[in-house]
Amino acid sequence: MMNPFRCQICGETYLGGSAPERCPFCGAHGRWMVGAAEWVRNGKVEMCEQSMKDCLAAIQLEVGNAAFYKCAQKNAQTQVTQAIFKRLQKQEMEHAELLAEMAGVPEEDLPEGDCAGNNDAENLADAHAREQRAIQFYLQVADRAPERRVQEVFRALAEVEAEHLKISNVYR
Numbered sequence: 555m556m557n558p559f560r561c562q563i564c565g566e567t568y569l570g571g572s573a574p575e576r577c578p579f580c581g582a583h584g585r586w587m588v589g590a591a592e593w594v595r596n597g598k599v600e601m602c603e604q605s606m607k608d609c610l611a612a613i614q615l616e617v618g619n620a621a622f623y624k625c626a627q628k629n630a631q632t633q634v635t636q637a638i639f640k641r642l643q644k645q646e647m648e649h650a651e652l653l654a655e656m657a658g659v660p661e662e663d664l665p666e667g668d669c670a671g672n673n674d675a676e677n678l679a680d681a682h683a684r685e686q687r688a689i690q691f692y693l694q695v696a697d698r699a700p701e702r703r704v705q706e707v708f709r710a711l712a713e714v715e716a717e718h719l720k721i722s723n724v725y726r
């Protein structure tokens with residue numbers, strides 16, 4: 555029997571027998587996947603100037619990483635690295651979109667990004683550095699944000715980026 559679930563971080567829906575281990579869209583941990591009836595809409599969050607500044611910077615970071623992953627995917631040398639970069643591109647774009655909704659700003663388009671061409675090893679090393687930067691920044695944002703929802707979202711995203719970091723560790 556398929557049941558409706560919804561991600562408390564990105565708002566995407568999922569139909570399945572049970573809640574997935576991770577949100578298939580933003581990668582949030584399965585504890586954020588709730589039954590559709592229990593899901594709480596957060597939408598735009600009223601936030602202080604610093605949190606808004608942090609959110610806008612995070613959107614640029616996510617969009618930049620998504621563009622990088624798109625380039626890495628197009629140039630991937632194996633089906634395995636292509637699969638990794640393809641999903642990371644989508645997840646980072648999903649992050650940019652959920653942050654835009656939280657900040658109440660329009661969604662960004664995915665720009666053309668640069669990467670190290672068809673050098674998978676170098677792209678994985680770059681991915682590693684990018685994810686590390688994201689984790690550090692997001693934990694910093696979560697620590698200084700006075701808004702509960704901003705804290706919650708940035709901690710959830712830092713956790714997702716930590717999973718990305720593990721992927722780049724295994725395959726590089």
Ligand SMILES: [Fe+2]
Nearest residue numbers: 561564577580
């Ligand atoms: Fe999600």
Ligand SMILES: [Fe+2]
Nearest residue numbers: 616645646649
């Ligand atoms: Fe991200």
